[in-house]
Structures are given as C-alpha cells and as structure tokens.
Amino acid sequence: MPALSEIVVHPQLSERSHYRYQFTPKHHGHGSGYKPPASEWIAEMTLETEFGIFNAADFHAIRDDDENMYGILRDDEGELLMLGIWNEQVAEFPRTRDGEAWHGYPLYPLVEQGPESRRGQKCRPEKVVFDRMVDAALITPRQRKRLLKGDYA
C-alpha cells in the first residue's frame, strides 16, 4: 500500500462488534516524520489485509484488560508474517471511545526505550493476549513462548 496522505475509512464494519476502522497516514508511509518514529505497516500490506487482521482480532476477542485488541497474520504454513517495517509480527488496535473508528499499527516484538517513557505505554501485549491467541488457534504454543520472550516467532 502506498503512503497515505489522508485518513481512509474502510467501507465495512467489523464482523462481530460492528466497529469502524480507519487507516492513518502516520502508520502508512509517514512514521519517520514523528519523534521517535512511529511504527508503519510494510508497503506490501494492502488495506484490505490490514482490515482483515483487525477483523480477526475483533472476531476472536483478542483483547487485553484495557480492551485494546491485537492481531497477527499467518501464511499458509502457519508461520507468522512480518507486519511492520521493524519486523513486528503483532499489531495493536488501541481502544477508542464509543462510536469512534479504530486504527492500528505494528507493535511487537519491538524493544525500544523511547515510546515507553514518552507515552507511558508498555509497547508489549500482556501475557493474556498470547494465551487468547493460542486458545483461538491463531498462534501455536511455540509461537506464544517465543513472543513472550520478546522474540519474533
């Protein structure tokens, strides 16, 4: 997907919760303009595929205790694919206020000090998120344990 110059809203709602989803320039080709740089989806990722990751996260209720959602993308053999330009394999969809469109970005595994101290966020999904992914058969126990360590799977 080429860089976006403006917010694009997906025409469909998510299947389970009927959430709206939007694609933001910040995470589509313009992340380097932020300090520290914002994470970006890889250029090969279509908007449709990105929405599919969000839709699956909603469908399987892959949420943390703060109601943020998390998604992954697998290939035909079950291997996790890279989602972000920094080799992230897990995307975060931060909870929005009621009625607002959701958005997402590649998050993890990515170790860096900056965003944590800047935003007060952990930049890593809670353990329970990976347990829920295993329960939903989205990842294997091996992949869960790799991700828990901060390794790519």
Add this chain to the structure above:
Amino acid sequence: MNPTSLNGSDNGRLFSTHRFDDFDVSWVGPMPLPQLGICFGSASGQVMFTDYSLNKLADPDLVNPSKEAINGVAFWNGWLAASTRADVTMGSMQVSGSRYNTVGIPVGAHGIVATPNGMFVSPMGRTGLMIFRAGSAANDPVYVLQPKGASMYFCRAVAQLGRDGIDLIAIAARKGGLVVGETSWGHPTYVMRGAASTDVDVVDICLVRSEPSSPSIVALAFDGTLLLVRDALHDPSPLSLKFNTIGGTPYRVLSAGEDIVVLTSKGVFLLGELASRLTGGFDLGAFTTQIFAISVEAVDAAVIADRWLLIVTPDEVLRFDLEAVRAGKPTDQRNEMPISLSRSWTFNDVNSTARQLARA
C-alpha cells in the same frame, strides 16, 4: 527434505526429555558457578540451576520482578544478570537473602551476555546496546550505546576476549547487518565496524572458537542463509551459504565445537564440522556438509560445554548428547553441498555515543 521426526526413529538413544514441576522453561544456557552446570530461565522470571544430568541443584529463584519470560542470563565472577522483554536485573550469587535484583533496570532487552572484562551487554533493538558493569550498585551508571544510523536494530550480542585483553563484541543488527567492535568500559563514544547488504536481515550471531586476533563469526539471516566470517577484524566480508535442508523461520545459530547448530520453526539442524572448516581456512563452498536434522517444536536452544544440546520446546526440554550424535552417525544424516550466494556488502564505521540510561 524434511527433518527426521523424533517419534518412531532410532534417534531416541541420542536424547532425553525433561519436565520440571512448576517451572515453565523459556531459556537455557550454561552456568559457570558455583559449579559447572546448566541455567534455566522460566516464563515467569525465575532462574534454576541443574547439573549436566538436569538434576536440580536448588529451588528456583525469582530474579526479574516483572515476572516476564527470561530471554537471557549471563554470569561474571559471582554476579548474575537476567533479561526479559520488560526489565534487566543483576545480583550476586554469593550473598544470601535477597541477593538478586541488586540492580533493576525497567527496560526490556532481547537478551544479555557478559564480556570477559566484566561488562553486561544487552541488545535493546532500536535503542542500541545497554552496558553496565558487573558488581555495580543501584545508583551506578548504566549506559546505552546508540548507533548513529537509521537501520540498526540490535537483536543479539555475543562477546569474547579481543586483542590486547579488551572485550570483543559482535552484534546481529537485523537489516543493519553484522556489527563487530573491540570495546572497554568508560568511553564517551564507541566505534565499531558494520557489514550490511540490502538483501540481508541478520537475526542471530555466534562466535566460533578462534583466536582473539582473528575472531570467526557465524550469523543467521532471516532468509535462512548462513553468513560466515573467518576473520571479523581484518576481512569482515561474509560468505553467504544456503543449505536447502534448512527450512522454516530461522531462530538461532549456535557454535558447538567443530559444528554449527541452526534452530528454526521446523526443527534443529546440526551442520557437521562447519565451524572447524571456517576457522581452518577451507573453501567452505566446495565441501559437502553432513546435516543431522531433527523435527521439533523448538523455542530456544543452547550448547553446553560443546557436548550437550539443550532444546526448549513449549512444554519440555530435550537434551541431546552431541558426542553420541557425532559418534553414532545417525542413519538419517544427509550430505549437502551448500549454495554460495553472491552478495554485495557495504562496510562502514558504526559510531555510537554512550549516554546514561534514565531509569525513572
């Protein structure tokens, strides 16, 4: 070719399986003190020590207050440091009571190693390389070496003695390539040497037993190729070898005496005598290599004392006796001539400024 399954083969004589009650293993590595043995890290921030037969030497200890999964443990002269995705800690192994967590750093890392001269080194992704001294106190400085360069992502570090008694550190820096440098504590800036290629995403690295004046390195790229450097200080140009037997998502590369071990999402691959051929100066591309491939759901692995290959799986640990593998010549061992890939490498200085880590 698919790796051999552990079930139903005659390879059972080569390995044993182990489970520990209430200890979910996430990491394994060697333990140098108080006796030679094996250190295990758990998925909830604990460490535990065993002998080579995997008999527990003591009850597990919580070393990382985050209770996240241990992804690295390192030792230096009675000090232990451990890392998780959320924190890095250090403590004494010799003081009783609340001996661990003397120093707690609430910043995640991809692992930790000790240098011969007493630095603990942790790769911290885009942030750089964290370094602190073994035995330092809670208020002593912790530094981050942040490379000036956009594409560096430090994911794995290894260390050994360099020239003139100073430390040599080698780093897998993902699309930033391989980084090697000789370093010592207390400098405001550090200059290391980097080798990168546009096609190569370096995910792991190991040092092969070699002289300090000519360290040999084997690295693993995300496309499954092995990058071999005979003398990282004088000729850093890697040879890229592709073994078709090695399939799956590459995770780890390990040195095991004369051999090299590769861990992927599909299993474990023991490449016979590849390390000794590297250090011996043979033409690597002209040799067939014996490969012993094992299909296993491997999370992580370590080579202990050049003899034991410990493989962490989702719910148990496998211990392979490499001497038995080498001597037994398993029937399912294959020979493969690797493909030598032509790649264009660029070499540059990786300048890093040391800044003190803010721990608040």
